[in-house]
Amino acid sequence: MYSLTEYIIAFLISIAVAIIATPIVKRLSLKFKIADNANQRKVHKGVMPSAGGLAIFAGTAAGFLYLMPYSPYMTEVVIAGTLIIFLGVFDDKFVISPKVKLIGQIIAAVIVATSGLQVEFVSLPFVGRIEFGFMSFIITVLWIVGVTNSINLIDGLDGLAAGVSTIAIGSILTMAVLDQQLVVIALAVILIGSTLGFLIFNFHPASIFMGDTGALFLGFSISVISMLGLFKSVTVFSLIIPVIILAVPIFDTFFAIIRRIMKKQKISTPDKFHIHHCLLAIGFSHQSTVIIIYLLSFFFGVSAILFSASTLWGSLFLLVLLLVVIQFTAELIGAMGNQRKPLINTLKKILIFTSTMKR
Template sequence: MLNTLLFGFAVSLIIALALGPLVIRELKKFHARQSEREEGPESHKYKAGTPTMGGILILTALVVSCLIFNPMDLRKGLALFLTLGHGIIGFLDDSIKAVKHRNLGLTAKQKLAGQFVMAAVFCFILKEYLNFPTTVWIPFTTWNVDLGMLYYVFVFVMIVGTSNAVNLTDGLDGLAAGSCAITSVAYVVISVALGYVNFAVFSAALTGACLGFLFYNQHPAKMFMGDTGSLALGGALAAMAILTKTELLLIIAGGLYVIEALSVIIQVVSFKTRGVRVFKMSPIHHHFELSGWSEVKVVTVFWSFSAIMAILSIFVVLACK
């Protein structure tokens, strides 16, 4: 088992490292370059022109590794479906930006429509083919609450919310890739602890893919993942939590993404209702940048927070599940 997990991780890592220069070169040919938004921090203006859509590298490494190791069961296939489906939505968004040379690709409604389709198909397969339990485990307890048909509404919200939260987190060099690698490691341990050994290969491969991409995405980034990567990673994290029946645990394991999303919600609600900005800029990583922290310091501190939350989530599972 350990050998399979290590090989799955290693193959994914090596593929990402080996294909990185090729992907960067091809993205430059495709003119898939970052366009910094006008309202973004001034310190980010130099990033305009950096190749984006690097999520293609993460997805390639992940898929190849998952196909090589262990039989492709429905659980792992479903996780790949949700990850690739969100990656395709992100790819369409990034492609429009590249072709039209603008910072806006798909509209918010178009993205949500795509995410809803992915979630609907995912829920259908859960119900019809996996005979999936509609119970939700409450972390820190041994309680399981049966939501009945409301469970699928909960899954809808979880998938859409997670994919968008990771998308918001992807704003600094290495932040999303590094934090997702950390969360994925937690789900390797959680999957094995709960008996989903074959599925743990998916989490191990995702960890390797993220770390391989991080080699090219660390500050100063040679390539960005774009929505191709960030939406896909959000889909992957949601899939790991749902398919290991630790849905609410993702609030802990993915605490960073929750905070990033909440900072945007708080900022928008506060400004629209009171005309006051709570943060200097949202998502919250920009607030710390504008408070004088270097980009590297923000990323390092946020990675550390992710690691603490990942370790806590593991302990919660081992103690209560």
């Protein structure tokens, strides 16, 4: 069992190493031409170093070596996480095909699943505990690959993926503390420290991107610690809680898949209709868009914590409320995206009229 002092030291080590490593990674990225070039779909301009995820990995590794959290699954998790880092670096450098990237993610997920760390059951109201049996392996692989890609897909603005990931991990940390899950606490603390250390350089205007190296690593890490903690819960809605925590990236990914299927496009086809693109299109600034999504992520994180601590009927009420919020937000963004400038002009006219009436 770790003391509070040890957790604080691990956090400080992780954030310090990430802060020190980021400028070094930036120089190495430019030297070895691991950079993100601007194009029609990208928001940034010019050439941006894009291997910042290595700094997050360095901070995480330093904190991990200090705490050395033990779990019977840890060897396989570390191997799979290292594979994800190599996959991300290769993609940032050479831009590998989506198919190759997906195969690499599946291999990493299979390594974790073969360790025995699997989503073995869910608990649902009025039904109770449902065992997945032989399907546990497949569901585990799908969960890891799905969450990994959801963080990767939302990585479209300065500081967005890092901030959303930090909020999600912070929510998991809070629940792990309440449930005294020491391994999850340790991993969450060092991940938050390393991500915040990198975020100093990545928040708008960013001087470096995390790239697929960072986005894939954070997504993979979140999927694993959620399985170590949230899916091992025997409380009602053990499946719903991690989904609520990751609601913003998961639903953004879900809508992206539906959108591309309806357009008869490949699922991997990039577009500019993710939630951050829509907010930018209706007139919000880069920084405002990121903060809005932070607030949405924070709202869902707090909701998940309240959800886990509520009674059955209280949880059902919160679930209905969350579904309404999700639906309302999706429709509002869609409507505003269709109106764009006319809507902004209408709002301006209302404000002008209101100010005139006050006079």
